[in-house]
Amino acid sequence: MITEGKQKIWSDYQKEIPDDHWYYVRSCIRQNFFPASEKMFTEITQKVLGKDLYETPHHTTCGGIAYHCDTIPQETVMTIVARQFALMTEAGYENYVPSCITSFGNYCEILETWHEFPELEAKIRENLWKACKREFKKPKYLAHTSDLIYHWRNAIAAKAKHHLVNKETGEPLKIVEHIGCHYAKMFPSKGVGGAEYPYVLAGMVESWGGQVVDYPERRHCCGYGFRQYHVKANRGYSVSNTHKKFESMEPFHPDAIITNCPGCPYFLDRWQYVIAEQTGKTYGKDGFGIPVFTYEEMAGIILGYDPWDLGLQLHQVAVEPFLDKIGVEYDPKAKYLGMNKEDIMRPELPKSIKCC
Amino acid sequence: MMDFGFSLSKSSTINLDTVDTTLYKKLCDMEPDARICMSCGSCSASCTAASFSGMSLRKVILALQRDQDVRPMLSNCMLSGKCTMVCPRAINTRHLILTLYRIYDR
Amino acid sequence: MKENIVIIGGGIAGMEAAKQLLVLGYNPIIIEQQDHLGGHVSQWHKLFPDMTSSHELLDGLSNQIKDANVFLETKVNSINALGDSYNVILNNGVNIVAKAVLVASGFHLFDAAKKEEYGYGVYDRVITNADLEAWFNKRADARIPEHPKAVGFVHCVGSRDLKAGNSQCSKVCCTTAIKQAIEIKEIFPETEVYCFYMDLRLFGKKYEDFYINAQRDFGVHFIRGRVSEVGETIDNRVQVKAEDTLTGKPLKVTLDLLVLMSGMVCNPRTNELAEMIGLNIDDDGFLKSKDNVYTIMESNRPGIFYAGACTGTKTVPETVAEARAAVLSIHHYLTQA
Numbered sequence: 001m002i003t004e005g006k007q008k009i010w011s012d013y014q015k016e017i018p019d020d021h022w023y024y025v026r027s028c029i030r031q032n033f034f035p036a037s038e039k040m041f042t043e044i045t046q047k048v049l050g051k052d053l054y055e056t057p058h059h060t061t062c063g064g065i066a067y068h069c070d071t072i073p074q075e076t077v078m079t080i081v082a083r084q085f086a087l088m089t090e091a092g093y094e095n096y097v098p099s100c101i102t103s104f105g106n107y108c109e110i111l112e113t114w115h116e117f118p119e120l121e122a123k124i125r126e127n128l129w130k131a132c133k134r135e136f137k138k139p140k141y142l143a144h145t146s147d148l149i150y151h152w153r154n155a156i157a158a159k160a161k162h163h164l165v166n167k168e169t170g171e172p173l174k175i176v177e178h179i180g181c182h183y184a185k186m187f188p189s190k191g192v193g194g195a196e197y198p199y200v201l202a203g204m205v206e207s208w209g210g211q212v213v214d215y216p217e218r219r220h221c222c223g224y225g226f227r228q229y230h231v232k233a234n235r236g237y238s239v240s241n242t243h244k245k246f247e248s249m250e251p252f253h254p255d256a257i258i259t260n261c262p263g264c265p266y267f268l269d270r271w272q273y274v275i276a277e278q279t280g281k282t283y284g285k286d287g288f289g290i291p292v293f294t295y296e297e298m299a300g301i302i303l304g305y306d307p308w309d310l311g312l313q314l315h316q317v318a319v320e321p322f323l324d325k326i327g328v329e330y331d332p333k334a335k336y337l338g339m340n341k342e343d344i345m346r347p348e349l350p351k352s353i354k355c356c
Numbered sequence: 357m358m359d360f361g362f363s364l365s366k367s368s369t370i371n372l373d374t375v376d377t378t379l380y381k382k383l384c385d386m387e388p389d390a391r392i393c394m395s396c397g398s399c400s401a402s403c404t405a406a407s408f409s410g411m412s413l414r415k416v417i418l419a420l421q422r423d424q425d426v427r428p429m430l431s432n433c434m435l436s437g438k439c440t441m442v443c444p445r446a447i448n449t450r451h452l453i454l455t456l457y458r459i460y461d462r
Numbered sequence: 463m464k465e466n467i468v469i470i471g472g473g474i475a476g477m478e479a480a481k482q483l484l485v486l487g488y489n490p491i492i493i494e495q496q497d498h499l500g501g502h503v504s505q506w507h508k509l510f511p512d513m514t515s516s517h518e519l520l521d522g523l524s525n526q527i528k529d530a531n532v533f534l535e536t537k538v539n540s541i542n543a544l545g546d547s548y549n550v551i552l553n554n555g556v557n558i559v560a561k562a563v564l565v566a567s568g569f570h571l572f573d574a575a576k577k578e579e580y581g582y583g584v585y586d587r588v589i590t591n592a593d594l595e596a597w598f599n600k601r602a603d604a605r606i607p608e609h610p611k612a613v614g615f616v617h618c619v620g621s622r623d624l625k626a627g628n629s630q631c632s633k634v635c636c637t638t639a640i641k642q643a644i645e646i647k648e649i650f651p652e653t654e655v656y657c658f659y660m661d662l663r664l665f666g667k668k669y670e671d672f673y674i675n676a677q678r679d680f681g682v683h684f685i686r687g688r689v690s691e692v693g694e695t696i697d698n699r700v701q702v703k704a705e706d707t708l709t710g711k712p713l714k715v716t717l718d719l720l721v722l723m724s725g726m727v728c729n730p731r732t733n734e735l736a737e738m739i740g741l742n743i744d745d746d747g748f749l750k751s752k753d754n755v756y757t758i759m760e761s762n763r764p765g766i767f768y769a770g771a772c773t774g775t776k777t778v779p780e781t782v783a784e785a786r787a788a789v790l791s792i793h794h795y796l797t798q799a
Contacts, residue, residue: 001694005575005583196578216693216701236362243364251696277358352358370706372612372656372715384681392677394662395686395708418708421683445674 001214006197013194017143017151023093024055024145025084027100028065030294033266036311038099040296041145048159048303049152053097058087062098064106064182068226074113075124081110082128085136096139097148101261104144105182108190111138142190144183146260146295150192150200153207161304164210166255167327172211173255176290177201178245178268180261181221201258204295208302210255217248223271224263242271246283246290253285256322257292268292270316276352287354289317301328308334313344318356332356370422379459380420387455389447393417399439399449405432413439413449416456430456464489466560467792468550470538470735473501474778475566475770477523478785480530486793491531491558493538493550495731499524501568507598509778510634510641511668537731541739548739548765562765562792565749566785567735569726569771572620572628580616580722581692587700587717588692590619590724591635594642610653610718613646614702615639616689617659621725630746632725633775636663639723640676647680655682656715658689658704666777687713692720726775741766748774759788767792 022045026038045053062084063077088096098104114121128134149156164173179198184191193199196219202212223241228234245268259265272289276282284290292315293301300310307328312319313335323330335356338344349355383390393414400412409432416426430453439449465488469476472494480490498504499520506516537553541563550558574582574590582588589597589605597603617639621632636659643655657676662684664670676682687704695701700720706713728747736743742750742762749772752760759768769788770781 001698002584002586005581008575008583009578194578197584214694216695218693219691232361234362235360237365239362240365240367244367274360275364277360278363368711370709370711370713372713388678391681392674394673394677394684415709422706422709422711 006199009197010193010199013189013191013199015143015147015190015192016141017147018095018141019051019151021052021093022054022095022097022143022148023088023091023139024053025059025062025096025098025103026055027098027103027262028061030099030262033262034294034297034311035314036300036309037294037296040300040305040310041099041149043305044152044156044296044299044303045148049155054091054093056087056091059084062100062103062106064100064102065226067106068102069230070227075120075127077106078110078113078120078124079127079131081107082124082136083132083134085138086128086132086134088139089135089137094137094140096142097145099145099262101144101180102182102263104142105180105186107139107142108187111142112187114138144200144260146183146200147192149295149299150203153204156299156303157207157209160208160302162302162326162328164205164208164302164326166325168325172209173322173325174213174252175205175210176213176215176218176249176252176254176257177205178218178222178257178259178261178264180259180264183260201260201295204298205258208298213249213252213254215249215252217245220245220248222259222261222264222267224267229263229267238267239271239274242267243275243279246272246275249290250283254290255325256298257290258295258298259292260295265292265294273316273350273353277350280352282353284317284321288321289353291315291317291319291322293319301326304328306330306334308337316353316355318354320356375421375423377421377423379423382459383420383452383456386459387448387452389445390417390452392445393447394445396444398442398444402438402442404434404436404438408432413453416453426456427460430460465562465796466491466558468493468548468558468560468563469566470563471501471566471568471770471772472496472499472532472534473566473568473770473781474503474520474523475568475772475781475785476501476564477520477527478782479564479566479769479789480527481523482786482789483792484527484529486789488792489531490527491533491560492527493533493536493552495535495537497535499532499534502571502592503778505592505599506595508641508645510637511666511672513641538735538738541735543739543763546765561796562767564767564769564788564792565732565735565741565761565772566769566788567729567732567772569748569775570729572626572632572724572727574619574722574724576626577619577623577722579691580619580689580720581694581700582722585692585694585700585720586698587694588720588722590722591638591642592724594721598645605719607718610646610650612654612656612715612717613643613650613719613721614656614658614689614715614717615643615721615723617657617662617723618688619722619724620727621723622660628725628727628746630726630775631663632723633663633665634777635723635725637666637669637672639721640664640669640672640682642721643682644672644676644680647676647682655680656717657682657684658687658702659684660686660688666779685713689720726771729772732772739763739766744774746774748772759784759791765795767795 063080066072067077184195188195223238229238269292405411411432437450472492483490691703744750751758767788769785
């Protein structure tokens, strides 16, 4: 691998990311999948870094899932999105940051479509006015939340309590970065580092002390594929793609996976159990899996937040081996204590893959 | 093993790292002209058996290089020799098919 | 006094034109940016289809143009019309007035790094056709392993690629890939060699024979499918993906070396020159000839002529023939005027 070659490409795909004043919109599914990730984002942005981040309960789905499942027409999605932009405009913001990768792709696609077909934008403005008497300005800047964490990666590193380094050996941990398909595959110029060698997560890993693993199937989709996973009969094909990725990364012995999509971390995490049940194979050390984190969780870990406050007990693959490697202290007995130290009960643990 | 109602799909990818080309190499040793096939499809287009059975000598030669079983296709050949007449690379296709039979017979 | 003819570009077209102009009694003046004559051919090792040594060819030509004026490491600063002549000002301060100018500024090799998915400049074992020729010449390139088990060639890199901005076929790459595949097999007989192609365009004399040779005598594998993605394995080899379109299935293979057949694209310097004097540029970026059938050597301006790959992708024999034709056109132009 020639690092300078990648750096050259990274320098070709940089985008302007304003440092402050963002209008934040959440994902439909992330709070169910990885409940503390979005909370962690607001915590880091507002409390740790002291930035202005605004959100409103009036925000709804962007329609992206339905659009990618082919159940609603694009004009409908555009009108939903027009309403989100109207909420941003009413709040007095012009920098728009969605937490979901598919939303980000959806917004990029809609803005690009309006740019190419202004008559369609005019029609959507009319639709919105007829529907709810709202008007909007288009965002001046559009970024994904991972772009912001990337932008602030060094500021986060400066406040870090832990590093992505094996505390026993001093070696950097080997981290696989996995980018959601809708982040840059549709519009390579909208992603930090482009679509072939995205830098958005790699930059965080480097800044926080880890070493990025580049393996042959790095660019391959996690397999979620919306209509594939959502139809049970197609799930075999969904999990097969995840399996292909794990087979390809296996020789590199990664310590963890970092992701920036709602679906990817969920499937890379949960499918490890399904693969273990079906093939008897696990990809971590001693029968464990490879822990999968969102970038907010990873940031939270290195900033020293309690792993159980980060919701890591909801992961299928045990995170404890990873926490032990970098020297995070945690109370194993508190794993299943929720808010106010109430017992949230224990999940049934599988035999096919080792869990703590 | 737990039944999820779905399972891993088998990959259709041809992996040239692991493909076994012993048979193809044997064929090339006995019929060096097998190598100069350029997959034009004339043989299949003129084949007596093609439209009724799926026989295609073009596919047979390729399938051997991808380690796929060609016997079901080969068994449909009527040995009419029409393919030999049309092959632009002058491959003695009829002879090549007979050679393949011989290889499989061993 | 002998009539000055300015030749812009000292590659094979400019050299051949100078040779012919000398024979006809003119004073050819070659202006070359590099510190040596020969252009792309000087970087090559052997030329298809006869495996001609490019250095012997160039040495022979150099000997025959000893009487020509040659400015190396020199650029044209400006060119403008002066009555029925052109005033060519060079960056070394020299001014030349000539009634005829021959543009022989050739092509640029496509920058393979632009096809990011192939990982040129990122993965250790990915090189270009030009890199491989340089290795044939010098046998020094850390990217080429001592005993490669498998080597792949990707045809049409940057050619026939609308997304890369090039609709044109580069003409020479199919034959070059086959030539280089055979050369690799000659050096490493045990190596498996794969050519990934979309179409094999083997139009010239002996080219198809070359292909049959590669198949029959060297066992080179031809896979009809364009490489879509390259990744690096843990042992620094490359995993290559393509569709095996003849079986209709995805295909992958791990290689010790991947050679990208970079195509020909227009020379941006030529376009600057064209702008100075108002020469038409075609939609492929190359110079636009009067027409593409009968007067390829003629420009839209009297007294300015073309030879070689400045007007489009050309083989060496085509370039040499065009240089001769351009010289005749110049001769007629000057004697009739």
